[in-house]
Amino acid sequence: MIKSIGSYFFPDLCSELVAGANVQPVTGDEVLDWESTSDDPQFSLGGVSLSGGWYMLELQLVHAAPSADARLYFDFGEGFSEEDSVFLPVKCNRVTKRLVYLPKRAKSIRFDPMESKGGFGVKHFRLVKLLTAFAMDRLIQRLVNMHDAFRDVSKTEAKRRVKLEAKSVGKPFLALALKYYNQTFERRRQTVDYQHWIDNQEASLFANARKAACGEEDWSPLVSVVVPTYNAKVRFLEECIDSVLAQSYQNWELCIADDCSTNPEVKECLSRYVEKDSRIKVAFREVNGHISSASNSALELVSGEFVALLDHDDVLSEEALSCVVGVLQENRNLKLIYSDEDKIDESGMRFEPHFKPDWNPDLLLSQNYICHLTVLARELVADVGGFRVGFEGSQDHDLLLRCVPHLDVSTVARIPLVLYHWRAMSGSTALEAQSKSYTSEAGVNAIQSYLDLNRIGGKVEFGKVPNTYRIRREIPEEEPLVSLLVPTRDGVDILKPCVNAILERTSYENFELLILDNQTTCAATLEYLADVVKDPRVSVHRWNHPFNYSAINNYGAELANGSIIGLINNDIEPINNDWLTEMVSQVVRPEIGCVGAKLYYPDDSIQHAGVILGIGGVAGHSHKYFNRHDFGYFSRLHLVQGLSAVTAACLLVRKPVFDAVNGLDEENLSVSFNDVDFCLKVREAGYQNLWTPYAELYHHESVSRGADDTIAKRQRAAAEARFMRDKWGHTLDQDPAYSPNLTLVHEDFSLA
Template identity: 45%
Template sequence: MSLRTKRIKELFGYARTLTREEGVGTMLRRAGGFFRRRLGGRRARYLPGKAALEQERGDPAAAQYPIISILTPLYNTPEPFLKEFIDSICAQTAPNWQLCLADASDAAHAAVGAYARRRAAAEPRIRYCKIENQGIAANTNAAARLATGTYLALADHDDQLAPHAVYCMGRRLAETGADFAYSDEALFRKTPASAHVAHFKPDYAPEYLMACNYICHLAVFRRSLFDAVGGERPECDGAQDHDLFLRMIDEMQRRDPGAAPLHVPQVLYYWRVHAGSTSGGNEAKPYVASAALRAVQDHLDATGRKGKAEPGKFPGTCHVQWELPDPVPLVSILIPNKDHVQDLEQCLFSLYSKTFYERFEVIVIENNSTDPATAAYYKTLPQRYDNCRVVEYNGSFNFSRINNFGRKFANGKFLLLLNNDIEILDGDWLTQMVAEAGQPGVAACGAMLYYPDDTVQHAGIITGLGGYAGHSHKYHKRGGSGYMFRLATVQDFSAVTAACLLVRTAAYDAVGGLDEEFTVAFNDVDFCLRLRRKGWRIVWTPYAELRHHESKSRGSDEKDAAKKARFAGEQARLYEIHGRETILRDPYYNPSLSLDYEDFRESADLRSLKNVEL
């Protein structure tokens, strides 16, 4: 069957399921959106329809939304760019905005100020001042002194706001009382209508934010919060917004440890791509990288976290090398095994010969092996590998029960669940995982797993993919940065695979270990979701690299009736325990991204952007 034929078959299957679960009307609306996308082109695809925008303009509630003062430093701005920027503000569907322009242009560009003054004279919501150029942070602070709004927003002089930006932000801020909110954004070269790509972001992800400034535009925050941290810092020019966001979040969490920025999953900002803009890459402003490292390091120092900010795998990213306690904690490595001596030997040999982290014990959990050679092999392990022993599990196969059994013999502060067909590639892998899992609020850490052909097998689990759960960037070539650096940065996920999962032993015990009703599938997803329900976070690191000798073509359980029924039962149990909506709305995956693919492509209909309800 060709890929095209398979895809058509999948689409018809999806239509049948959607009709059964949500009715013919919903299915037809989704189908209409799909065909409009395919046949009607991609123009203005990130905007709500004209009717929705007009409805916003007529909404009387908008007059009660908080005033948002937009801070924009000007510096030698090309007049066409400035005109388009100001026009985008004046075209907002809600009236609750103020534009604060601080002009640091040089004498050769006096036309910038002349044009801005003309616009300010015609529109009282535009405020203008002329200043000396002292850098982007100081110039932004000058714009803030013009502001009278309850909230402030940051916008560059050559970009544009979506027409519903102020309405959407104002509405959500009024509904939630949030101190800090951010939206998605898109990049354009000529006009926002022809924007070529969007940055669809996750909800607040603290580890990801330390690795890179994914929040970026549009960010809106209380004036009082901005003032409390002293505004932007000139010493972080180039990464001044990243620094500001980290400091404001620190201040929010000082007041309330559970506080977090609000994500508004709408494209509300259009970022112009041209030679001098960082939207086209940090090569345009090479000082950005060093400024970002300073911002992250200052955040670590201010919060008392013991780590050093270092350059990440790609320009524009950071990696924190955490300081481990002395002595380092003991890690108990649990490896279920049934025969497969060759796989187990490869796993153990690579573990002991390559791992830099020395304080670990290995517990091989024997699971009903039938080959006499396996028992003979087990007898050699204690002599060949230090702190390695075999314990015997005698029940029927149940992955969850086997690991729970092995935990009884573990003495470590951390447990590492490890498949017997894993091969260690990088000696620093366990050091990195222990460092991440040991951070405040983190319960578990997952690793980067590759197939034998060096394509990605696991880079974190996203719930909702395929209706239940799938692996981020599966089959992506090794060495890439992924979507918005998400294949190359330490970050937060809803779940990670139990093929290599490090967890605090206390956290494992607090949730009762793995749920033994999940015999084979989804036990790791359920386990991580239960940890998160207890208030813990799950992280994944690309700095722990391993090879998983699982075949890409191992086949599915579809042809085995008993296995198919078991899998369907475990799917149903996942929904039953956690709720269908919880599974389908992963906070670390944007609703405008596809649930049908694992490569972060856009949804076929972008319905979360089109169906903006008042």
């Protein structure tokens, strides 16, 4: 019997799934009850047909990977095709939705849940019939939130632009609107994506850089490229030198120091190049002294104003030095310039791009994120004493750290272009960080030396990932009082575990917990509040007004006795006992503003690892839904780092800083984005906001106020988003802790 969906919806289509090609049932597993045997598993929907019109597809899958790519095919009488399908990237165990438009009745439906082998489960799957007006409103809203072409415009303006373009190209409005809507869901595998990015975007980025540099040729500084070498593979050494010879910017010199190579072919190769170009200088060391000594020998050959560091088997982009000089011409006070980079294998294939943030001293103390390409003012290199013997393996990191006290945001520039290709070979750090364990040991020593030289109390440890580091910072002998503010209403089943966990699992002793009661009427909750104040650390304060997150916390801040304020949701549960110790050790630093924590959903997926501006139109959570143990983008899930904003679900800030920026905006941002706005105000006041992965807590998100699932709540959320766009504008699209080459659509650090 054919089942039709017309003016109603199937509450659950899971029961209609009929296994097709490359799918087989699994017995004994209540979660992963299906097995994909290839990269093309297929289901049919047991005779279900759909009338034409608009639908909302709702899908929830469980699978091993953090995400999967699902696709729904419709047969309108001519069989299944990619053209008549819709694509939906889904996060593991999360309900994902998208609009579906059918121009006419679909006779049959095929569902491909993923594009890989492995176990999976379909927990929720339904199609809801929609009114056209509602569907179009949702479509245009997504364009405004998620499509680069429609950012910073109203829904009315976005719709007008689509209509004008449709008319100019002779295409139906609906077809063009759907095209843009579908683009907001596009996701590609990283390797394919990067090659696509190289082929389609890199050339235009370099062209824009050249255009920006035009007319600024009154100053052409000499750039000295420094290369230490020892028994390099001649083929790769030649490619390295040839990449310098191929530079579009000509005012350079290449300063090479051979560290007494035992392979005579290396010396022969270098001698040939010296004869070939007078800009190439080579020092042949008579004693092998390792990379720091060799690098210093190369520095002795330098006569340029700026020093570029290049390893003997790596390759520069043809535009590398031109781009460097371009930014120098814009700001002659620069002392450090660095760029994005990628890796290159032995066959020349480029992969694993690293698109870096702007100047981020805390991230530099967690890993050498600057790495390649690094260009330094020669005078600065001389002032700090060049490379230090004894720090081999992290000699570049050590050099940068000794430069840090001489640098600030006005003297550092990041170039968001891939100017450096790091050779990845078996046994190299580029390919296998763990293959050179001495580099991590040298890194610990370099960072500890930095702390000691600058009289910063702290002990450096190995991080959770090779070549990453943790600093256990000291806190004042007289521990500052921390006032933890916990707004709540009813819901003792949520509040009690939160409060009890804080009281029982917090090793930092000097804190007070202020429960801000927002019109609780539940007898059980009131009974708990009356009982919990027996603990001298706890007090309860009544806020008898409609829910306003900002106003409640501002009220609590006025009552706080501590010099540090902690904004804490009532659905937070600490995991590690030293969570507050870690956050206090960071927030007491005079340069730091807000400090955020690492928050998990109850299923151990990431809820918050910092906030990235611009995602979804205003801001999104970094690495949302990643597994608790995932490394994240270049290990950033395990690194202390500066960020533009962090969530107020668990946020510490010094009370004078809170007061200086007038707290949270209770007039315009009563529920959403008040924490992002607050963090940006703190940043504008001259402080650096920071996120630490070493304060770990569970977060049962939005339990107290509920989700934005009513018309009134959605209207309020939309108004608050508009306020943020109006107030902060392009600031939201230029997050210095992110890269313009990364997406503002998804929260996974994928390519733009």
